[in-house]
Amino acid sequence: MFKLLYEELMYNNEIEIYPDLIVWLENRLKGDFGRKAKNINVLDTHDSDLSNFIIKLKYQRFFPDFTTYKIRQDITGFIEYEDKVELVFVEVKIGQLKLIDLSQLIGYSCIALPIFSILIAPEGMGSTLAKLLTSFNRKDILEFRPGRKIQVLKWDAKKQDIDFMNSIV
Amino acid sequence: MEKNKISNFLTPDISYLLGMITGRGQIQYNQDVKKIIIDFEYKSQRVTAGKLDLDQKLHIQTSLDKVIIRLQNMGINVVKDVSENSISLVLKWITEDIAWLFIKFLINGTKFSYHDFEIPEPIFESTEINKKEFVRGIGDVTGYSRTSNAFIDGRHRTYIEITQKNWNIPPQLCRLLQSIQVPIQNINYGHPNLRDPNNKKGNRSWAREHQFKINCEDYQKIGFYLSHKDQALNELADINKSNFDASIPLCDGTTNRNKIKAIHPDENDSDLPAEIKGKHFDAYKEICNCLNCYMKN
Numbered sequence: 001m002f003k004l005l006y007e008e009l010m011y012n013n014e015i016e017i018y019p020d021l022i023v024w025l026e027n028r029l030k031g032d033f034g035r036k037a038k039n040i041n042v043l044d045t046h047d048s049d050l051s052n053f054i055i056k057l058k059y060q061r062f063f064p065d066f067t068t069y070k071i072r073q074d075i076t077g078f079i080e081y082e083d084k085v086e087l088v089f090v091e092v093k094i095g096q097l098k099l100i101d102l103s104q105l106i107g108y109s110c111i112a113l114p115i116f117s118i119l120i121a122p123e124g125m126g127s128t129l130a131k132l133l134t135s136f137n138r139k140d141i142l143e144f145r146p147g148r149k150i151q152v153l154k155w156d157a158k159k160q161d162i163d164f165m166n167s168i169v
Numbered sequence: 170m171e172k173n174k175i176s177n178f179l180t181p182d183i184s185y186l187l188g189m190i191t192g193r194g195q196i197q198y199n200q201d202v203k204k205i206i207i208d209f210e211y212k213s214q215r216v217t218a219g220k221l222d223l224d225q226k227l228h229i230q231t232s233l234d235k236v237i238i239r240l241q242n243m244g245i246n247v248v249k250d251v252s253e254n255s256i257s258l259v260l261k262w263i264t265e266d267i268a269w270l271f272i273k274f275l276i277n278g279t280k281f282s283y284h285d286f287e288i289p290e291p292i293f294e295s296t297e298i299n300k301k302e303f304v305r306g307i308g309d310v311t312g313y314s315r316t317s318n319a320f321i322d323g324r325h326r327t328y329i330e331i332t333q334k335n336w337n338i339p340p341q342l343c344r345l346l347q348s349i350q351v352p353i354q355n356i357n358y359g360h361p362n363l364r365d366p367n368n369k370k371g372n373r374s375w376a377r378e379h380q381f382k383i384n385c386e387d388y389q390k391i392g393f394y395l396s397h398k399d400q401a402l403n404e405l406a407d408i409n410k411s412n413f414d415a416s417i418p419l420c421d422g423t424t425n426r427n428k429i430k431a432i433h434p435d436e437n438d439s440d441l442p443a444e445i446k447g448k449h450f451d452a453y454k455e456i457c458n459c460l461n462c463y464m465k466n
Contacts (some may be wrong), residue, residue: 031296134238158403159392161301164181165235 010157014092018044020160021075029077039080046074050112059085071108087114096126109144117150124154124166133168176291182243184299187275187289188306195282203262203269209310210255218316218401219408228397229256244268284334288341300349301391309395314385314402324413325405326354327388329381333359336442336460339379344463352417355382361433362450368433385409422464426452
């Protein structure tokens with residue numbers, strides 16, 4: 001309880017969490033894909049459509065349907081290779097993660113097909129979502145395409161890292 | 170095309186498990202039994218830190234439920250074994266399956282307990298996330314943030330306590346912590362020159378665990394999964410943040426201590442490893458150097 005209150009005080013809204021998460025995700029993507037990727041960019045993309053960022057980064061040729069990407073992800077990772085660019089979506093919430101948050105992210109992920117997506121909050125999963133994913137073990141709903149999944153994570157502000165004990169990776 | 174490396178197969182879950190095994194794990198292995206036992210020891214029921222007064226046993230038991238679920242999700246058969254002064258996780262295998270062989274390979278096939286385990290080499294080649302999870306695994310079984318751990322200036326410290334029999338781990342753990350930018354304030358080796366410099370205590374009282382001393386605010390980026398340890402850490406780190414501004418640098422391998430210590434008769438003790446047996450040390454970094462410090466060798 002003490003810890004929860006403290007973390008709530010650390011961030012007043014979702015936007016305040018973005019800088020910490022951008023640093024963390026960039027570090028993670030560089031660790032996982034840095035050896036093969038040409039360039040890795042993690043951006044705050046909450047205030048404009050994804051299609052606009054694709055234009056800005058000159059990635060149009062890698063996304064034939066990019067004009068239809070009228071979606072706003074809080075944070076997006078762009079992993080650039082010689083012949084392709086892969087996306088990672090992050091949806092951030094200030095309160096507990098709810099089923100509706102997951103549903104929205106599944107929808108957006110089905111449109112632009114990131115290699116994986118992250119639903120994340122300092123408070124972690126709410127009881128309904130936790131019951132569905134852990135007690136009833138319905139992790140199948142996290143897979144929006146074969147091999148492409150949504151990770152449901154709890155952010156630990158003190159560690160500036162994931163609380164892996166309370167996350168589904 | 171890049172070759173497959175073992176470090177590419179490490180996950181945060183495996184890294185955390187390896188950390189716990191390295192810190193307090195023991196392997197029981199024969200034709201009938203294949204077990205790994207990880208001990209979570211505690212000396213007293215209650216633990217205090219700043220304003221906190223916590224029931225240690227209760228916190229360990231509750232926190233371990235999450236650890237058990239995490240291990241079960243990896244397909245490992247695990248049970249909690251509670252005794253008077255220790256709680257253990259017992260990981261059991263009926264057959265030598267791939268998980269058993271992989272873990273055994275990683276923690277060095279011929280070694281059987283935390284008294285002689287080493288940090289698996291793939292951990293050093295792995296991602297920062299995996300390195301941190303490995304250290305969390307070690308910390309959950311060997312780390313303590315106690316009020317009594319404070320330095321003379323009052324700055325609170327977390328101790329990682331490595332069994333005194335194991336002289337492999339200290340330089341390896343130091344290298345790992347440095348690679349994730351966690352500065353170590355001091356390593357108090359279980360050596361007569363450091364623990365009983367004036368030969369006043371006698372009775373081999375110096376032969377106690379090696380203590381890694383890390384300022385609490387620096388250890389916060391690692392933290393603990395055991396709730397009472399994490400709460401104590403955060404409490405003491407907050408006190409440090411209110412009282413101290415300057416952070417300490419990472420070790421650059423140089424020794425700046427000039428004080429000369431007296432010769433101790435136990436410098437030749439038969440339990441000291443060959444690398445340091447018969448040698449005299451005035452500073453802990455001189456021991457690090459003999460133990461193959463990565464910065465010097």
